[in-house]
Amino acid sequence: MAKKWGIVALLLFGLYVIFMYMYIFHIGGGSIPQALKGTAADPAMFMSERELNLSGEYSQIRNFLFFVVTPLEWLVYLFVLLMGLSRWFEKVATSQTKWTLLQNAAYLFLLSLFLYLVLFPIDYYRYALSKKYGISTQDFSSWMRDGVIDFWVNFGMMVIIVSVLYWLIKKSTKRWWLYAWLLTIPFSIFVMFIQPVVIDPLYNDFYPLKNKELEEKILTLAEQANIPSEHVYEVNMAEKTNALNAYVTGVGSNSRIVLWDTTLNRLTDNEILFIMAHEMGHYVEKHIYFGMAGYLLMTLVGLWITAKLMTWMIARYGRVLNIKKINDIRSLPLFLLITSVLLFASSPISNYYSRYQETRADEYAIALTGQNEAAVTAFQKLTKAGLSEVNPPLLVKLFRYSHPTMLERIDKVAEKEGQKK
Template structure:
């Protein structure tokens, strides 16, 4: 059933629409134990960022320190013909072993912790199935990416940081193109949305924005969790409008339209292209630091690690360890890049769907797994999306500015029904 419904009590506030009062009415949807649980889950993620980086550094250091990486490189040199094949062969044991070592941690973060907070619908067998598919994709894609990076390290030792960033950016763009049609269907089934008024309204919104899509696909994401999601993904001929079945089951039609307006905003504002461009600058910085730091560390530890050449695939654990540490430090930067794009899509979606209360209600539902009202610095550092509080407030500010354009029954302060006990 559609659980996000508005209770009675939507008469206009005396003296005009009160943004603060309307915002607090939504924030009151989640209080007490539900708010504490949501905050605890999200704040725990701050520590997961640190522990993930530390584990990556520790495991990759061990691969170098105990000579495993050098032995894999020697094996690949004996078996493979040509430097590219050798790199691709090396990546196979690297991925298999690191995945196996990290399995207990992955089980905790991806299965037990998610079930602890009621955020996963997967059985353990289902979880292992998902992880197995992910590993298979990595075993296909990973060797190609790593081989491309080591190719530029060999051919341009003085400037490989520039070309390495270009390789990563190129694969990112390729991923955006092929993911909707080749990768996503490996994890979920996509079926056309059933005909009906809501489908017609979403398509009408898309056509008004000149989005080249004549169908809407629904994914069976409820197999994995109850999280709501949607996207307008792909580039060029692979563009498709997708929403998950949770969105249709749990959210009212105004909320669904608000979400789809947001997702259309990403497409119309060319966010895929701008994100690729901005993250290209991030990759440029990361690869520069790898280029500058790795020769010094290889020279210092060559005797122990049995690796001295930056172009030797045995140096991969060093690059991964350094990259993990660098990306951890860049967390505020990468999160802010994404968050700014989300804010822009929010504004676009409010104009396109004209459903401020629908979007505010959905923003509160996302509080199932996102802290709703963080501190300002906390949001800058740890949030890749705007907080629930800021999204609701901006929705109410939009409503106040467009009050006379809305139907009379939508002009007052809505009194949202509390979220269900499952929250």
């Protein structure tokens, strides 16, 4: 039965890959509407022919990888169960110590290491692709360092999450999903609180904005928006990427405004102020809280569905999956498989809401600064720096885009300024 499942899974995955290849590279479309050709939103107006070609190639490859890698991870989880690897990881972990926490840590280390090694070639290809197209400036040793930090940060958090999760499952096999969800609330807030001061500095150096004149302008803008903020930070991203970015992160006393040094080096003050006003719009309209509420709601539904599916699948196919009981740590790959599928399936909904929030933030930034022209040029420079696809195919937009497309953003801002033509 396990062999049959494996063959069917491989065949379905192969057919899916063929379909996505045809869609991304031949069917999906994504061309510029005739009505927008020659306008500020048309990439041909602000990108060279070489940049347009590179953008098209790079976007297609990245989109294809996105749609293929996620189901590939599901396939890996399935084979870890079918081949008895999860059972073997559990056996090794439990034979080393009697302490449950250490057993969980040992199991997670073996599973995490296996997944890291299996998926490493794809991660490296993504890195090499970014280097090839001039997006990444990071050398291999630095990239590996970030990868190792990622591994241990995720491992540490997973030890805590999984240990609590399986303790709850052992205490209540029927309502563990509800108790897990209740604990998700304080845990998520705690992670958001420590992110800017504990986790982010592991990857990059953060320091107060050196350009005090620009900092004063940003803080004045924040004051106009009634946003409490004392400092603006910059981060040294030029050694890793040519892309541009700025964001507001953290909650409470740890909230901060952050600008990549690439953004500071390549955008004008007015363009930076528009981007900052956009981020402030998220704060003013309380998007972080609405986003958190939506995340918690979807988590509640997701955990409930996961609990039902895990119980049903173990009862019916437990022998094939090498799982005896739901509270066995060896069932973790099944939990990860189901939650990953649900997260992928729900991404069009979360992305749609996120795009709405981003549109609102753009509108707020225009109202606050009145810098329509700076907004247009900022979007154009962001597109050029990241070789972004301004008008992606529908499936790509639904599953990948948490922001409106650059075509939509530029067109909307330019239309208000009267510079569409």
